[in-house]
Amino acid sequence: MPTTHPHAEVLHADALTALPTLTPESVDCVLTDPPYNSGGRTPTERARQSTRGKYVSGSARHTLADFAGDNRDQRSYSYWLALVLAECLRACVPGGSCLVFSDWRQLPATSDALQAAGWTWRGIIVWRKPLNRPLRNGFRRECEYVLWGSSGPLADRDQPVYLPGLLTGSQPRAGRRHVTEKPVNVMAELVEICPPGGTILDPFTGSGTTGVAAVHAGRSFLGIEVTDHYAEIANARVLHAMQQAPAGNTA
Amino acid sequence: MPTTHPHAEVLHADALTALPTLTPESVDCVLTDPPYNSGGRTPTERARQSTRGKYVSGSARHTLADFAGDNRDQRSYSYWLALVLAECLRACVPGGSCLVFSDWRQLPATSDALQAAGWTWRGIIVWRKPLNRPLRNGFRRECEYVLWGSSGPLADRDQPVYLPGLLTGSQPRAGRRHVTEKPVNVMAELVEICPPGGTILDPFTGSGTTGVAAVHAGRSFLGIEVTDHYAEIANARVLHAMQQAPAGNTA
DNA sequence: CCTTGCGATGAATCCATAT
DNA sequence: GATATGGATTCATCGCAAG
Numbered sequence: 001m002p003t004t005h006p007h008a009e010v011l012h013a014d015a016l017t018a019l020p021t022l023t024p025e026s027v028d029c030v031l032t033d034p035p036y037n038s039g040g041r042t043p044t045e046r047a048r049q050s051t052r053g054k055y056v057s058g059s060a061r062h063t064l065a066d067f068a069g070d071n072r073d074q075r076s077y078s079y080w081l082a083l084v085l086a087e088c089l090r091a092c093v094p095g096g097s098c099l100v101f102s103d104w105r106q107l108p109a110t111s112d113a114l115q116a117a118g119w120t121w122r123g124i125i126v127w128r129k130p131l132n133r134p135l136r137n138g139f140r141r142e143c144e145y146v147l148w149g150s151s152g153p154l155a156d157r158d159q160p161v162y163l164p165g166l167l168t169g170s171q172p173r174a175g176r177r178h179v180t181e182k183p184v185n186v187m188a189e190l191v192e193i194c195p196p197g198g199t200i201l202d203p204f205t206g207s208g209t210t211g212v213a214a215v216h217a218g219r220s221f222l223g224i225e226v227t228d229h230y231a232e233i234a235n236a237r238v239l240h241a242m243q244q245a246p247a248g249n250t251a
Numbered sequence: 252m253p254t255t256h257p258h259a260e261v262l263h264a265d266a267l268t269a270l271p272t273l274t275p276e277s278v279d280c281v282l283t284d285p286p287y288n289s290g291g292r293t294p295t296e297r298a299r300q301s302t303r304g305k306y307v308s309g310s311a312r313h314t315l316a317d318f319a320g321d322n323r324d325q326r327s328y329s330y331w332l333a334l335v336l337a338e339c340l341r342a343c344v345p346g347g348s349c350l351v352f353s354d355w356r357q358l359p360a361t362s363d364a365l366q367a368a369g370w371t372w373r374g375i376i377v378w379r380k381p382l383n384r385p386l387r388n389g390f391r392r393e394c395e396y397v398l399w400g401s402s403g404p405l406a407d408r409d410q411p412v413y414l415p416g417l418l419t420g421s422q423p424r425a426g427r428r429h430v431t432e433k434p435v436n437v438m439a440e441l442v443e444i445c446p447p448g449g450t451i452l453d454p455f456t457g458s459g460t461t462g463v464a465a466v467h468a469g470r471s472f473l474g475i476e477v478t479d480h481y482a483e484i485a486n487a488r489v490l491h492a493m494q495q496a497p498a499g500n501t502a
Numbered sequence: 503c504c505t506t507g508c509g510a511t512g513a514a515t516c517c518a519t520a521t
Numbered sequence: 522g523a524t525a526t527g528g529a530t531t532c533a534t535c536g537c538a539a540g
């Protein structure tokens with residue numbers, strides 16, 4: 001158990017640039033939500049630099065900023081994600097876990113990347129989104145997925161934990177900061193895979209929900225975010241969470 | 252709409268032998284649960300163990316028969332499943348759907364096989380199993396998955412349907428006939444992807460739960476099962492279901 | 503303060519039309 | 522002929538205002 005106070009920080013940088021600068025085995029867990037590179041009807045539309053146009057419909061289209069790095073084809077996606085996750089593995093302690101969000105379409109490619117990077121695939125956590133569109137003459141796409149890997153055998157714990165394999169949580173609506181912002185209750189369950197007092201790394205921080213959940217649970221947080229706009233927002237949110245949570249809380 | 256009575260039949264044969272004999276475009280939907288080949292950790296373990304040893308713990312071990320075809324490595328699994336699913340595509344009407352069960356470990360390989368066979372991948376349906384073992388220091392494996400594909404663009408319907416993307420149902424325990432028997436309520440939701448009065452093909456019939464659900468929903472059923480023991484059971488169950496459901500019920 | 507009702511929305515998708 | 526664009530579609534859920 002670390003005797004230092006928990007800390008939290010968001011680097012304003014590209015993941016593939018910043019990750020190699022991290023100290024090996026300096027974090028206990030990786031928890032991240034990469035751009036899925038999944039939407040869009042045509043190659044042109046996928047490659048376009050507006051994630052709002054791809055993912056947000058109706059009148060909400062004008063309110064949120066775009067995010068970067070959502071313009072790869074599927075082959076490049078696997079390759080790029082494998083590079084990122086390999087650097088994450090290097091930065092992570094043996095026995096630590098890696099959790100990566102994915103939609104149904106990219107799930108196989110994400111599992112390839114996770115394993116190509118050297119993580120041992122451990123399972124799939126299902127995130128059910130109550131708010132979703134029906135699909136005519138077919139099955140609703142009402143879930144997203146979190147792929148779980150570990151760096152070698154799972155580390156044992158003083159206090160064993162038993163975590164759920166299916167999480168339910170609505171995407172934030174009012175006051176949403178990011179097109180793909182995750183609900184705090186879902187992130188709160190996921191950060192439990194990190195031992196109390198440990199450090200969580202998120203190379204695609206976005207609006208910083210992972211960091212907020214980490215700090216609230218007494219974990220330290222290291223975020224990386226390339227878009228100015230979101231790096232600022234994430235920093236502010238994480239610092240705010242630090243002020244709420246008394247330093248030293250490792251419950 | 253067919254004017255003939257619904258019919259149901261289980262062939263006692265190997266899938267790859269029997270499927271090529273089917274008339275092209277003679278079924279409306281494929282719904283099946285292939286042997287997952289994923290229980291053992293090592294090739295030796297996979298090849299040696301009986302299916303009872305792999306999938307059944309405790310006292311149920313004595314009562315259920317082994318089933319065949321569960322000893323392929325992952326590469327062969329994809330290849331073999333692609334062959335089977337390609338034959339299914341040939342037998343299926345354009346616009347028809349294919350639903351294939353998979354566990355988390357085989358999901359990527361199953362999606363490869365589905366697409367290699369020529370089906371258009373449409374999504375993942377999550378099956379939540381309420382009864383499951385917790386996992387120490389990790390996330391429960393409480394879901395299995397159904398991969399959904401279509402033969403080209405989805406066929407339109409007189410009565411559009413909007414189906415759920417997450418199903419909950421407990422595996423049968425008492426009175427279970429097969430090690431991997433599926434709950435009837437889950438199968439009942441899945442058969443709805445087949446137009447009323449249409450025919451459902453299941454090349455790995457097992458104890459015939461798919462057939463029972465199909466008949467109850469007024470669909471015709473064509474099953475294929477290689478193991479004597481299960482082919483008999485499935486035939487009996489499907490015939491029994493036919494007697495319950497009045498012929499001509501296509502509701 | 504709790505309940506009711508109305509309106510907006512979703513890491514979309516489909517088809518028809520235009521380029 | 523291939524690709525791009527526009528507009529319609531669907532409903533459980535959630536926010537918000539009114540009662």
